[in-house]
Amino acid sequence: MRHFPPLTDPRIVRPSESALGLGLVTDLELLRLKTLARWYARGLPPDVTWEDLIQEALTRIIVGKRQVPDGVAIVAFLAGVMRSIRSEHWQRVEGTGARGRSVRSQSADRPVELVDGAPGPDQAVMAQQELARVRELFAEDPTATAILDGLARGLTAEELRVALGLSDTDYASARKRMRRVLLREGLTCVQR
């Protein structure tokens, strides 16, 4: 991943500023992308920040590496780009680890390929810790916590609603409460 310099120098134009200037995104879309970038940066090592995710995603669009298909909302598309940057990071980390293992285990005539795509211990630990942090966000809302658990188990929205015994209205208001918490968390200036 391209690591941007700290950019404490205000004279340096950031990709987000370029995207605004080019009219690729509006102010509100940029803010929503910030909430998504902060969200997708969860469970990544501290040296990969939300700014890296959003600036890299915007750079890929500005330089033409990724093109927004017609009829696709820019926020949804950039969310997908950030998701792929996130998985590229783990693939690179796991690939490096697997290469290290294969060097140790290969014999002279037949190298052993150990790349299996399974998450490594680092990713598993970070995922567990981050899941606990996400649960803390909704600790005061038992319905939201139950929805989180259902999501973790892979239930769909309708399955969740039925499993929790919620009406459509109650489920919608629980989701609205969750969105508010997520947006607040995404807009905060606190560095994680």
Place this chain on the structure above:
Amino acid sequence: MRSKITTPVQRVAAFERVLEGLAEELIDSTDDELLEAARDLGMDPGMRGSAAFIGLKYPAIRGPSDFFGLPAALPVAADKGRQLPPDQGSQARSPVRKKRRKRRGQGDDGT
């Protein structure tokens, strides 16, 4: 309802499902909800220089850990530091010397 998730693959998969499920909520959120959340934080995105755009239009706020090797920024290094053997740790610590105060009117030779 909470099920036990044990293996690393299950942990990562569970987390990724939660991440994706809630990212959808962020994508689907309305502008009004976004502005309401900003107001909750005391931010006005319409204002010039709004804190909401820190890290986007303006440089991020840097903490001391960005410039100094504090344990918060380098947890691994901090852990390694704690693993020093006791004797090595005591040797590594330099003795504290008290700085002698000069009295007013005294020269370097103490006169």
